Amino acid sequence: MVLEKINQANDIKKLNKEELPILADEIREFLIKKISVSGGHLASNLGVVELTMALHLVLDFPKDKLIFDVGHQSYTHKLLTGRKEGFDELRKYGGMSGFPKRGESDCDSFQTGHSSTSISAGLGYAQAREITGEDYKVISVIGDGALTGGMAFEALNNASRLKSNFIIVLNDNNMSISENVGGLSTYLSGFRTADAYRDLKMGVMNSLTKIPVYGDKMVERIRRTKSGIKQLFIPGMLFEEMGIIYLGPVDGGDIRGIEKLLREASNIDGPVLVHVITHKGAGYPPAERHPARFHGTEPFDIETGLPLHPRTKANYTDIFSTVMRKMGDRDKKVVAITAAMADGTGLKRFHNMFPDRFFDVGIAEQHAVTFAAGLAAAGLKPIFAVYSSFLQRAYDQILHDVCIQNLPVVFAIDRAGLVGSDGETHQGIFDISYLSTIPNMTIMAPKNKWELSDMIKFAIDFPTPIAVRYPRGEAYDGLKEFRAPICYGKSEMIYEESEIVLLALGSMVKTAEEVRDRLKESGYKCSLVNARFAKPLDEEMLLSVAKNHRLVVTMEENVISGGFGSYVTEFYNECETDIAVLNIAISDDYVEHGNVEILRKEVGIDADTIYKRTVTEYLSLTSF
Template sequence: MVLDKIKKANDIKKLSPQEVDILRDEIREFLIDSISVTGGHLASNLGVVELTMALHLSLDLPTDKIVWDVGHQSYTHKILTGRKDGFASLRKFGGMSGFPKTDESDCDCFNTGHSSTSISAGLGLAMARQITGDDYHVVSVIGDGALTGGMAYEALNNASSIESNFIIVLNDNNMSISENVGGVSHYLSGFRTADAYRDLKNNVMNSLNQIPVYGERMVKRIRNTKSSIKQLFIPGMFFEEMGIIYLGPVDGSDIGEMCRIFEEAKRVDGPVLVHVITKKGAGYLPAEKFPARFHGAEPFDIATGLPKNKRTKANYTDVFSTVMVKAGERNEKLVAITAAMADGTGLRRYRRCYPKRFFDVGIAEGHAVTFAAGLAKAGLIPVFAVYSSFLQRGFDQIIHDVCIQNLHVIFAIDRAGLVGSDGETHQGIFDISYLSQIPNMTVLAPKNKWELSDMIKFAIDFDGPIAIRYPRGLAYDGLKEYRSPIRFAKSETIFKGTDVAILALGSMVKTAETVCGILKEHGITATLINARFAKPFDGEVIKSLTAHHHTIVTMEENVKSAGFGEHVAEYLEDNGIDLKLINISIPDAYVEHGNVDKLKEMLKIDALSVADRIINEVL
């Protein structure tokens, strides 16, 4: 196999043109075979096989730098830098990350995981090179979807200030451009980057400017005329007006043509954007037909494209989806917002049922929050469904645009807690900390699927900012006999015991239930309280524990710092409550990728570890 010849960076350059063609097919086959076993981001990686190969043929790694926006499309890059064997452990605990990691390879120049960051990071690297006088190329690869994020435009706005080469590759897997426009643009791209053209343009403009009075007018007239012509023929006029030279569009399946245009781009003294047309899921029909399904794929059968492990139970996202559809039927003021994640957050059904009350704002979480604030100010009830780690990007807007005005915006926070395989950039372990510090914010977490339903209904009837955090994965269907009505800032007592009281929040109630069973085997009967509210929490129930308990245990799937446990500790101190506190939470650290159960064991927040700690500290 030609693929076996790729042991390290730049080995692709040793191949003949015929071997390069073979390698393309072998990489695609390898990705399909590998991800069908481990799961991972398939469609996005199949779409950029040729693009990645062309970049590696045109650049010298690791001297040259490639910044991958989001980073979930970097699998071919990992293969071409000698990490093929790592795919057996892809996204597993202790194994290879599904995203670029600087501590994994010196060919990964910048860690990424969230969208719309690559141009900013690449511009920083290029500016640093300009200051230090180093000699290397910087390429930022960004997808057309990531250009819906405002940060990308902030970076583009500043990119024109660089005076040395900076290449932006727009991986466009959505828009189609006709052959006529593409042909004219291709011709003008090559012509405008030629040295002779640039010299002629500069000489003409300089000469005209020397003519008294009329010279400046003539230059202005030429520029206006040139802009009008460009508007007709160049699809990248938007970038040109920002001071960024536009090249393309180029066929993202044509390695030779991309190499040619990358060589042109490398000659530009300043920012240049190369527009590459790709097809998401290219080379595997199921992924081509259903790219969203194969964005983050579970292990699947190659012949059919169907998941190997079929779900028989609903997950929390399914529950949210069902409740939203029913609530939308009852309340015409209910509107739903997503940031390019209608499928992932479960809003696809809502969109189908109530298209006029559904809004996809693109990858723009900050905008989504303030947009929701505007809707709420006008009397509607907006629900912003968003992954926990992505909501971090709207923190400022939550404070200034929602909570200061005390507006009724509902945050449905999916993937709260540990999410597993995507690792540090996707773990939802900070939301309790950053939300609970904001005045006027209310934060809830359900113990099971029925409580999630009840909390959504409570939030719709609420008046003010409110967030409901729920985990990734199957919805817990235990403890269904415990379903007391949701009351503001009130907990729910599940079991009554003595000595130790466990105050568990959300997903940790299930863990605490098991902990109570283990403690009972050691002669410790524990009170189990479902906290329900992270903010404001039930202070009265804590006060009531002093009569029969000497220890309180808080359990949360969030970092310790500024988390639920620390707020409870502060409450105990402020109110002079003499109870020993055991804080069960995630250490203040970034958590790597891996199976969630394995991560919980490592972090010692699994049932056995929690029970052992309580036993050791109590007995």
């Protein structure tokens, strides 16, 4: 096997040209086999095998700098830099990350887990190279979907002023996660039929450079003019008009063609964009037919492509999807917004039924929030469905465009809390902290699937900004008998006793049930309150339980700093009550990748750890 010859960075350069296509096939076979067991990002990685190989033929690792955007397409890069054995523990706790990670390898020059960042980071490297006088190549690989993010255009605008070489590779597969949308996608699609333009351009340029004295001047004049030869075939030429030389397009399966273009690009002083047309899922028919489903996949059967462990129960995203479909049917003012995540957030059914009221803005969360604000100001009821970690990118827009104007925008925050295998960049453990600082914002979290349904309905008719956060995974179906109507700012008393009160928010109510059962078995009297609202606090309830309990234990799946528990503690301190408060939350740190249950135990929000901490704290109060 040719892949066996790849044991460290730059080994690919030792292969002969006949071995390269064999290596590409073996890499695809390896990735399909490994990811079918571990799960992971398959379709995007299958699409960039030849592109990554060409990059490794041109670059010298770890001296040169390669930055992926988004980092989930780095599996072939990991293989070619000697991390083959790590795939057995891919995305497992303590194992290899599914994204580039600087601490994992010197060949990973920048950690990328989100979108539209690679050009900015690469430009930083290139500018630093000019300042320090070092000599290394810098290549940023950005997917066409990531170009819908405004940050990418901010970076392109600044890159045009760079005087030294900086290569931007556009991985154009007409997909981000869901299918690409918008004017940029349409614009890029025009390049795919522009082979005639490229052939003519190279012929004209080569002929002109042979003319003595005046040839080079004529070439430079053509490159600079806004009415040059490119406009004859591709009007507008976005990149060149921004001051970035454009090369391509080239077939993403043509290793030598890509390599040739990259070497040509390396000789250009200034920024240059190499346009590579790839095919998401290439080489594995199920992934080619369903690239969105194989974007991030669970373990699957290789022959059929079907999941090995199909879900038998609805998850929280399914519940949200059902409620949105029903509410869209009942209320014509309900509109839904996604940022390239129609499938992931559960809005596909809404899109199918109400296409005129569904908006996929691409990977552009900032735009999505202000767009929602405009819809709300015009009298509609916008629901922006988004992953917790992705909403972070739109903090300024939430504060300035939605909350200052007190507009009724609903933030349906999926993947709130620990999400598992994607690691630090995807854990949704900060949203309570960053949203709770904003005036006019209301934050809710459901204890089970029925309460999620009730909260979404409540939020749609709420007159001011409101966020409903819910976790990834199977929807809890316990405590069905407790379904008090949602009242603004009011919690729900589930079990009322004395001594200890567990004040749990959202997903932690299920864990609180387990803790309460163990406490009762040990002889402690314990109440359980479903907080429902992280903001505002149910102050009436907090004062009430302080009268007949000695310890309140707050429980949340969020960092402790600025979280729900910290506000409860602050409230009791201001009231000067005698009740003690124990905050159960995630420490002020990032949480790496791994199975969610393992991570919960590791960060101390599992039932066993909470039980032990509660007993210890209570005994310390009663021992005097």
